[in-house]
Amino acid sequence: MAHIQLKNISKTFGNHTALTGLDLDIADGEFFVLLGETGAGKTTTLRLIAGLEKPSEGQVFIDGVDVADWGAAERDVALVLQQYSLYPRYTVRENLEFPLKPKIRRLPDAEIKDRVDRAARTLRIEHLLDRKTDRLSGGEMQRVSIGRAIVRKPRVFLMDEPLSALDAKLREALRTELKNLQMQLGATFLFVTHDQIEAMSMGDKVGVLNHGRIVQTGTPHEIYNNPRDTYVASFVGSPPMNLIDGKLVNGRAVMAPLNFELPFSGGAKASGATDGRPLVFGVRPEDVYLESGAPVEARVHDVENHGVEKILTLRVGDATLRATVPARTDVAIEQAVRFAWNPDKVVLFDKGSGVSLRHVG
Amino acid sequence: MATTMITTLDRSSRAAARGLSDISIRNLFIIPTVLFLIVFNIFPLIYSLGYSFTDFRASTNAPANFVGLQNYRDLLNDPYVWSNFAITAKYVIISVAGQLLVGFGVAMLLNRDIPMKGLLTTLLLLPMMLSMAVVGLFWKLLYDPSFGIINYALGLGTFEWLSDPKMALYAVALTDIWMWSPFVMLLSLAGLSAVPKHLYEAAAIDRAGPFYTFFRITLPLVAPILMIAVIFRTMEAFKTFDLAYILTSQPTAELISIRLYKMAFQEWQTGRSCALAYIVLIMVLAITNIYVKYLNKVKER
Ligand SMILES: Nc1ncnc2c1ncn2[C@@H]1O[C@H](COP(=O)(O)OP(=O)(O)OP(=O)(O)O)[C@@H](O)[C@H]1O
Ligand SMILES: [Mg+2]
Numbered sequence: 011m012a013h014i015q016l017k018n019i020s021k022t023f024g025n026h027t028a029l030t031g032l033d034l035d036i037a038d039g040e041f042f043v044l045l046g047e048t049g050a051g052k053t054t055t056l057r058l059i060a061g062l063e064k065p066s067e068g069q070v071f072i073d074g075v076d077v078a079d080w081g082a083a084e085r086d087v088a089l090v091l092q093q094y095s096l097y098p099r100y101t102v103r104e105n106l107e108f109p110l111k112p113k114i115r116r117l118p119d120a121e122i123k124d125r126v127d128r129a130a131r132t133l134r135i136e137h138l139l140d141r142k143t144d145r146l147s148g149g150e151m152q153r154v155s156i157g158r159a160i161v162r163k164p165r166v167f168l169m170d171e172p173l174s175a176l177d178a179k180l181r182e183a184l185r186t187e188l189k190n191l192q193m194q195l196g197a198t199f200l201f202v203t204h205d206q207i208e209a210m211s212m213g214d215k216v217g218v219l220n221h222g223r224i225v226q227t228g229t230p231h232e233i234y235n236n237p238r239d240t241y242v243a244s245f246v247g248s249p250p251m252n253l254i255d256g257k258l259v260n261g262r263a264v265m266a267p268l269n270f271e272l273p274f275s276g277g278a279k280a281s282g283a284t285d286g287r288p289l290v291f292g293v294r295p296e297d298v299y300l301e302s303g304a305p306v307e308a309r310v311h312d313v314e315n316h317g318v319e320k321i322l323t324l325r326v327g328d329a330t331l332r333a334t335v336p337a338r339t340d341v342a343i344e345q346a347v348r349f350a351w352n353p354d355k356v357v358l359f360d361k362g363s364g365v366s367l368r369h370v371g
Numbered sequence: 372m373a374t375t376m377i378t379t380l381d382r383s384s385r386a387a388a389r390g391l392s393d394i395s396i397r398n399l400f401i402i403p404t405v406l407f408l409i410v411f412n413i414f415p416l417i418y419s420l421g422y423s424f425t426d427f428r429a430s431t432n433a434p435a436n437f438v439g440l441q442n443y444r445d446l447l448n449d450p451y452v453w454s455n456f457a458i459t460a461k462y463v464i465i466s467v468a469g470q471l472l473v474g475f476g477v478a479m480l481l482n483r484d485i486p487m488k489g490l491l492t493t494l495l496l497l498p499m500m501l502s503m504a505v506v507g508l509f510w511k512l513l514y515d516p517s518f519g520i521i522n523y524a525l526g527l528g529t530f531e532w533l534s535d536p537k538m539a540l541y542a543v544a545l546t547d548i549w550m551w552s553p554f555v556m557l558l559s560l561a562g563l564s565a566v567p568k569h570l571y572e573a574a575a576i577d578r579a580g581p582f583y584t585f586f587r588i589t590l591p592l593v594a595p596i597l598m599i600a601v602i603f604r605t606m607e608a609f610k611t612f613d614l615a616y617i618l619t620s621q622p623t624a625e626l627i628s629i630r631l632y633k634m635a636f637q638e639w640q641t642g643r644s645c646a647l648a649y650i651v652l653i654m655v656l657a658i659t660n661i662y663v664k665y666l667n668k669v670k671e672r
Contacts, residue, residue: 062576111583
């Protein structure tokens with residue numbers, strides 16, 4: 011339906027810079043997730059695409075056309091605003107009908123009813139259709155506001171944290187529903203969230219936003235396994251990637267302040283990983299394993315039981331690192347254990363810039 | 372119920388140190404006001420109700436005779452009084468409708484980002500702050516047939532705004548619209564700025580046109596506060612005296628309160644004028660009540 015491009019977008023509010031040099035390319039029919047902390051500029055990006063805000067610099071293209079002079083209506087986007095924005099004094103049904111009713115593009119009544127009922131079913135708000143919107147709970151309001159977007163057939167769906175007010179079960183259900191909807195319609199989706207699990211599970215592509223800059227875009231797999239820098243590494247994943255300072259000496263990773271060593275084989279893959287260069291070693295908790303003959307000794311600092319697995323916090327010297335182990339692993343707090351890592355999965359970051367050596371080239 | 376609302380006194384406060392309880396502080400504030408209201412409002416109200424059943428004349432020493440409902444019967448059968456009511460109704464409708472249109476219109480214009488908005492709003496509010504008598508005298512000069520600026524500007528020669536039987540009432544209403552539109556504007560502005568901006572954004576995203584947005588979002592949200600403006604202005608317009616009295620003496624512009632004034636202080640029919648005052652009071656109350664009922668309905672929607 012539409013191909014969205016942002017080119018070198020900057021946005022300042024007064025003397026506060028919300029976005030800097032942002033480039034984004036969302037392919038037609040793609041489910042793109044914009045992931046970032048609070049205040050990163052996610053909402054601002056959406057509003058720029060929707061035409062509610064003008065960029066201070068740079069251009070927005072929809073299907074290759076520069077839309078600088080187009081208003082929100084002409085851009086034909088559906089936007090789920092973060093603050094729900096339901097029309098007060100109207101019922102849920104009237105809210106859902108609102109976008110279908112303006113005279114110029116009024117649909118036949120049967121079609122309106124059909125679309126509203128379908129959206130209500132998808133979002134599980136059929137029983138609320140005749141309720142006034144000021145008598146809804148937060149989660150219900152949020153679903154009505156998604157509903158107002160999905161009754162339409164716009165060129166792009168923009169959704170600003172649309173699932174944040176829902177409980178875990180409903181959120182999971184709606185994730186699937188939205189994803190199905192997107193595939194059925196073949197629609198372009200730009201979905202904003204601060205929840206990395208949501209981003210990983212829903213996105214065809216994920217863009218990580220940090221302080222108004224896109225740090226990395228890629229498939230969830232790339233973002234997870236090959237983070238561009240230490241920010242992405244520590245933001246994505248739960249628990250996040252372990253980041254340990256150290257350097258390479260003769261094919262072994264030597265952790266400088268912590269005084270332990272681990273074998274490292276992947277060094278050949280990353281150019282620039284010369285001996286002695288200050289580095290940060292990144293390893294996912296699931297790539298850290300316990301073994302009786304393993305090279306490093308640590309103490310168990312904390313155990314979190316997650317049912318299928320346990321997340322251990324290991325203490326080496328005065329630093330800690332996390333390891334995900336099968337639930338049947340029998341450990342007690344303060345017990346001495348030995349651990350190793352999967353050397354193929356270790357990511358090297360430059361100590362100074364924090365950028366992954368694989369991405370530097 | 373009332374006492375549960377009163378919080379317990381902070382033991383260390385100065386009032387406590389002087390041995391004042393919360394209840395006595397409350398009484399200290401309320402009793403003078405209540406006394407004032409009773410002496411200057413409630414007492415004359417009841418006293419005049421008494422007079423309205425007599426043939427009392429304040430200009431003579433003759434004792435007042437009780438005549439029962441005679442005054443009311445006479446007044447309600449008097450075609451002249453009814454014509455005064457008709458004139459008043461016409462005046463109220465023209466003046467309130469005019470104020471509503473002008474006031475709300477100007478508020479719509481002001482409710483956006485324009486330079487010097489604060490200054491502009493303040494200047495527009497000035498007419499409302501003048502005294503009625505001053506406005507009356509001032510507009511009398513503006514309307515003057517031979518040297519008034521209105522005739523000059525409109526090129527109307529010596530058209531007699533205030534002495535023309537057909538025009539006089541409209542001229543008074545126009546002055547009232549000039550003076551009180553700012554009031555409606557002020558309330559509308561408060562109502563308009565209370566409409567959350569994101570609703571307009573949502574409507575723009577939903578591709579609603581300006582009319583659709585106005586009638587489906589702006590108007591329903593501003594309606595209650597507009598109703599309040601209408602209630603205030605209707606009550607005031609119904610009671611208009613000074614403006615009309617100063618501007619014109621045309622019988623076609625004789626509002627009910629002018630009739631009342633003449634009856635009371637020129638013809639000295641004190642008892643009968645008290646009765647008329649009560650009829651006016653009941654009418655105003657009735658109209659206000661209808662409005663308030665409607666307002667509550669609008670709010671519920
Ligand atoms: N209208 C505005 N005026 C001034 N500053 C603004 C405005 N809108 C946003 N900002 C600032 O721009 C930055 C980015 O805001 P934005 O709303 O895009 O964040 P976000 O990523 O959506 O955060 P959240 O997850 O909390 O919604 C913030 O620092 C915010 O304070
Ligand atoms: Mg936001």
